[in-house]
Amino acid sequence: MNALLTSSQRQLVRVISESGPLSRTEMANLLGLSKAAMSGIARDLIDLGVLHETETVYGQGRPSVRLDLHPECAFFVGISLLEDPAPMILCDLNGKIIARQSMPLSRDPHVIAEAITEGLPSLLEAHPEAKEKLSGIGVALSGFVDETQANCVQSTLLNWQDVPLARIIRERSGIETFIENDAKAVAVSEKLFGSAREIQSFSVVSLGDGIGCAHFIDGKLYRGNHGGAGEIAHCTIEPGGAPCRCGKRGCLDTVSSMKAIKEMSRAEGLECTSLSDIEYEASTGNAAAIRILHRAGSALGLAIANLIQINDPGLILITHVEGSFDGLFGTVVNQAIETNVLPRYAGQTPIRIKRVDGDVWARGAASIAAHNFLIGPNTN
Amino acid sequence: MNALLTSSQRQLVRVISESGPLSRTEMANLLGLSKAAMSGIARDLIDLGVLHETETVYGQGRPSVRLDLHPECAFFVGISLLEDPAPMILCDLNGKIIARQSMPLSRDPHVIAEAITEGLPSLLEAHPEAKEKLSGIGVALSGFVDETQANCVQSTLLNWQDVPLARIIRERSGIETFIENDAKAVAVSEKLFGSAREIQSFSVVSLGDGIGCAHFIDGKLYRGNHGGAGEIAHCTIEPGGAPCRCGKRGCLDTVSSMKAIKEMSRAEGLECTSLSDIEYEASTGNAAAIRILHRAGSALGLAIANLIQINDPGLILITHVEGSFDGLFGTVVNQAIETNVLPRYAGQTPIRIKRVDGDVWARGAASIAAHNFLIGPNTN
DNA sequence: GTTGATTTGTTCATTTTCTGAACTTAGTGT
DNA sequence: ACACTAAGTTCAGAAAATGAACAAATCAAC
Numbered sequence: 001m002n003a004l005l006t007s008s009q010r011q012l013v014r015v016i017s018e019s020g021p022l023s024r025t026e027m028a029n030l031l032g033l034s035k036a037a038m039s040g041i042a043r044d045l046i047d048l049g050v051l052h053e054t055e056t057v058y059g060q061g062r063p064s065v066r067l068d069l070h071p072e073c074a075f076f077v078g079i080s081l082l083e084d085p086a087p088m089i090l091c092d093l094n095g096k097i098i099a100r101q102s103m104p105l106s107r108d109p110h111v112i113a114e115a116i117t118e119g120l121p122s123l124l125e126a127h128p129e130a131k132e133k134l135s136g137i138g139v140a141l142s143g144f145v146d147e148t149q150a151n152c153v154q155s156t157l158l159n160w161q162d163v164p165l166a167r168i169i170r171e172r173s174g175i176e177t178f179i180e181n182d183a184k185a186v187a188v189s190e191k192l193f194g195s196a197r198e199i200q201s202f203s204v205v206s207l208g209d210g211i212g213c214a215h216f217i218d219g220k221l222y223r224g225n226h227g228g229a230g231e232i233a234h235c236t237i238e239p240g241g242a243p244c245r246c247g248k249r250g251c252l253d254t255v256s257s258m259k260a261i262k263e264m265s266r267a268e269g270l271e272c273t274s275l276s277d278i279e280y281e282a283s284t285g286n287a288a289a290i291r292i293l294h295r296a297g298s299a300l301g302l303a304i305a306n307l308i309q310i311n312d313p314g315l316i317l318i319t320h321v322e323g324s325f326d327g328l329f330g331t332v333v334n335q336a337i338e339t340n341v342l343p344r345y346a347g348q349t350p351i352r353i354k355r356v357d358g359d360v361w362a363r364g365a366a367s368i369a370a371h372n373f374l375i376g377p378n379t380n
Numbered sequence: 381m382n383a384l385l386t387s388s389q390r391q392l393v394r395v396i397s398e399s400g401p402l403s404r405t406e407m408a409n410l411l412g413l414s415k416a417a418m419s420g421i422a423r424d425l426i427d428l429g430v431l432h433e434t435e436t437v438y439g440q441g442r443p444s445v446r447l448d449l450h451p452e453c454a455f456f457v458g459i460s461l462l463e464d465p466a467p468m469i470l471c472d473l474n475g476k477i478i479a480r481q482s483m484p485l486s487r488d489p490h491v492i493a494e495a496i497t498e499g500l501p502s503l504l505e506a507h508p509e510a511k512e513k514l515s516g517i518g519v520a521l522s523g524f525v526d527e528t529q530a531n532c533v534q535s536t537l538l539n540w541q542d543v544p545l546a547r548i549i550r551e552r553s554g555i556e557t558f559i560e561n562d563a564k565a566v567a568v569s570e571k572l573f574g575s576a577r578e579i580q581s582f583s584v585v586s587l588g589d590g591i592g593c594a595h596f597i598d599g600k601l602y603r604g605n606h607g608g609a610g611e612i613a614h615c616t617i618e619p620g621g622a623p624c625r626c627g628k629r630g631c632l633d634t635v636s637s638m639k640a641i642k643e644m645s646r647a648e649g650l651e652c653t654s655l656s657d658i659e660y661e662a663s664t665g666n667a668a669a670i671r672i673l674h675r676a677g678s679a680l681g682l683a684i685a686n687l688i689q690i691n692d693p694g695l696i697l698i699t700h701v702e703g704s705f706d707g708l709f710g711t712v713v714n715q716a717i718e719t720n721v722l723p724r725y726a727g728q729t730p731i732r733i734k735r736v737d738g739d740v741w742a743r744g745a746a747s748i749a750a751h752n753f754l755i756g757p758n759t760n
Numbered sequence: 761g762t763t764g765a766t767t768t769g770t771t772c773a774t775t776t777t778c779t780g781a782a783c784t785t786a787g788t789g790t
Numbered sequence: 791a792c793a794c795t796a797a798g799t800t801c802a803g804a805a806a807a808t809g810a811a812c813a814a815a816t817c818a819a820c
Contacts, residue, residue, distance in 0.1 A: 008777080025797060032387075037778050039799055061796025062786045154724075201605055215691075217597050224692025225581055228725060235689045236682060236720040247723040302616060306686050309615045311595075312604025340616040343627040344534075345608060388806080405768060417807045419770055441767025442815040 005050075008033070008041055010376055013050065016069055017374045018219060020197065021054050023064035042067060049073050069093050074373055075130035077123065077175075078366025079116060081105060081141040081158065082182055087362040088116070090123050090130055093370060095193025095363060098130060099123050107158050109165050113172035120173065136369030137169060137177040140185040140361045142210070144227045149178040149368065153227060178368045183212025183230055184221060185364030186356075190317055191216055192367045192374075195352065202315035203307060205232065207300075208322070209259040211252060215311065221371075232307060233257070237299045256300040258322055264292045275323030282328045293328045301336020308341050308349050316351045319360065325353040385430075388413070388421050390756055393430065396449055397754045398599060400577065401434050403444035422447060429453050449473050454753055455510035457503065457555075458746025459496060461485060461521040461538065462562055467742040468496070470503050470510055473750060475573025475743060478510060479503050487538050489545050492519075493552035500553065516749030517549060517557040520565040520741045522590070524607045529558040529748065533607060558748045563592025563610055564601060565744030566736075570697055571596055572747045572754075575732065582695035583687060585612065587680075588702070589639040591632060595691065601751075612687060613637070617679045636680040638702055644672045655703030662708045673708045681716020688721050688729050696731045699740065705733040 005013070008031070015030050016022060022030070028038035045051040052070045056063045071094040079088045084105035090098045101123055103115040116137065124131040143155025150166035152158070169177040180188070187204040190196040200219045206212040213230035215222045222229050233253040234246050241250025254260050258275060265272040268288040272278045281289035304316055318325070318333075325333075330353065338346050385393070388411070395410050396402060402410070408418035425431040432450045436443045451474040459468045464485035470478045481503055483495040496517065504511040523535025530546035532538070549557040560568070567584040570576040580599045586592040593610035595602045602609050613633040614626050621630025634640050638655060645652040648668040652658045661669035684696055698705070698713075705713075710733065718726050
């Protein structure tokens with residue numbers, strides 16, 4: 001389907017997916033084409049069902065009609081390999097989840113491909129239009145993925161080394177498949193479906209048992225030279241600090257991840273199983289809880305401040321599943337960011353907090369497929 | 381001149397400037413064009429004097445002829461406002477310096493524009509071909525420059541605030557002018573003329589009285605949302621450390637800049653005026669000198685390690701003017717990088733040291749003009 | 761040597777894509 | 791009702807890219 005589009009058509013689709021609904025004249029200017037050329041391209045895309053007319057904007061002269069991507073011109077499946085059972089969702093081009101189910105997690109890529117293929121019919125059952133226009137599968141996993149978004153170079157969690165997962169799934173299911181690291185997938189989903197749509201450069205910091213991070217730079221996901229951009233979790237924050245499972249000492253991961261916070265609490269004899277518990281203890285004046293949250297928050301804030309200093313992003317989006325960011329932890333994080341950023345910049349970089357639901361990873365996975373559908377492999 | 385090129389021609393020029401000499405067939409594949417189209421575009425550019433044939437590569441079949449940019453198809457002037465007197469150079473598209481002179485530094489942008497305009501005739505005097513093909517002026521300065529490379533948003537050194545320097549010079553001299561931050565200019569010059577030509581993502585760390593840093597990401601200079609990407613000097617490296625002139629505490633700048641190293645030496649009663657002096661003292665066993673170099677080196681190494689973790693660049697290029705990197709300081713920096721980078725990556729990111737001469741800034745400035753000539757303002 | 765294989769690069773008729781200019785359409789302001 | 795404005799369309803002609811056939815320059819093999 002995407003292959004049938006001409007290069008101008010694909011460029012247009014990309015511009016709209018980045019800038020939102022635009023009038024034909026605006027699009028012509030953005031692409032540097034004449035109104036005449038634009039007219040034809042838009043007509044073709046509307047006939048193909050890719051675009052549709054939305055609101056009419058009244059100004060002086062003839063009103064302009066905004067064109068937007070038709071949300072139901074393509075559907076995507078997203079699977080998260082971060083949970084067991086693995087969630088599997090079906091969504092449209094707007095990221096709206098249409099169907100949801102789960103499949104057993106496995107470490108064998110062939111078993112995964114099999115489970116996905118077997119799961120597809122029931123996922124698509126009630127949605128014949130999606131069945132017809134299913135345009136890609138996306139898979140999110142914890143680990144390193146190469147720049148073709150096809151091979152998992154390494155994953156500790158799944159115990160993988162150079163696994164061509166995308167190809168395996170593609171061959172078994174017959175559907176275009178792309179894989180991506182979890183944090184990077186969330187960044188793409190925020191850019192495509194979420195609150196970072198209009199921002200060209202931003203970073204996502206995902207806070208969970210581990211700490212993930214990914215960057216969008218100049219409108220593109222930046223993966224780094226070895227696919228390792230955003231490995232903020234293993235920045236040294238407390239030189240000479242506690243040993244980390246990575247082999248170094250004092251990594252951010254050893255102080256600020258939910259796992260670390262819980263472990264520190266346990267070590268201090270606190271009966272806490274979640275961030276909320278610790279926050280509660282801190283609010284009642286428990287010194288150990290306060291100390292732990294302070295330490296974790298300062299470390300995370302410092303790391304984010306360093307990120308801001310180094311990359312000057314237009315937004316920091318902190319996503320977290322557990323607890324809330326309104327307590328001591330969040331306050332300390334914000335404070336630490338403020339005090340460690342060049343005063344000239346302090347407060348200039350918006351920090352947005354987003355509490356995410358159980359669909360984040362699967363939706364992120366689907367967004368990878370959507371991204372490849374919209375932008376395509378060739379970025380000419 | 382550049383405006384006369386068609387969009388395909390400009391694309392081709394960009395590809396060659398990024399990838400070096402290529403055969404017509406290779407270029408056709410890279411641009412996704414047919415050999416037929418390529419043939420015509422290449423012929424036109426050769427006729428225009430922009431490209432020329434270089435070596436012939438023999439393989440099986442008809443040998444291929446590599447085309448490269450004609451180094452003398454355009455000339456550029458570069459001026460560094462970092463020194464007094466300000467160096468002013470004339471160079472070709474390869475970055476080869478053809479003429480060199482200097483002009484008095486001033487804080488008044490109009491005086492600068494005047495000095496540049498007055499200096500041009502004598503700079504171009506012995507080079508009539510350059511006079512004819514002078515395609516741009518570049519200016520490097522210490523401070524923040526906006527993304528149009530036209531306005532200096534802020535410069536402490538020059539005491540400027542929102543100065544439209546490029547426009548002022550352009551209007552006075554009649555020549556296309558662009559300005560850029562010093563570290564970013566060096567990064568561009570390394571990408572265009574230097575040793576980072578074939579690397580898509582890399583960072584330059586420039587070590588002098590202050591510490592500068594700039595990133596190339598996916599083949600493009602990344603300036604950051606407020607033009608502040610690369611402000612590594614004000615990363616907090618020693619939390620709660622010495623106060624910095626920026627208003628925070630423990631910035632990298634307060635420990636690892638040459639200025640800081642010299643000040644710390646003075647404070648310790650060492651009679652040192654240069655890095656070499658301190659290195660010498662350290663080599664003779666002076667405890668204070670060793671301590672200072674250790675502290676400075678560890679801090680810089682840690683900052684670079686953080687940069688590697690966050691951005692995973694394909695190369696770190698450390699440029700420095702003073703002293704050498706073979707002594708204790710360099711050793712400690714390298715060691716600190718190694719120990720603070722994810723073990724999986726240790727040694728994976730090449731660290732290249734480059735001792736630079738007095739022309740760096742001016743050549744960097746010229747490269748900004750060259751970059752705008754090659755890539756153009758519109759990156760469509 | 762001569763022949764065949766191989767790959768680069770050119771030519772040219774044809775097709776695709778884009779433009780410029782005139783025109784239609786759908787409003788606003790008076 | 792009238793001009794005025796800007797969006798979007800139409801269509802002939804210009805520009806750019808393609809495909810296929812071909813010329814050119816080498817290697818490799820007999």
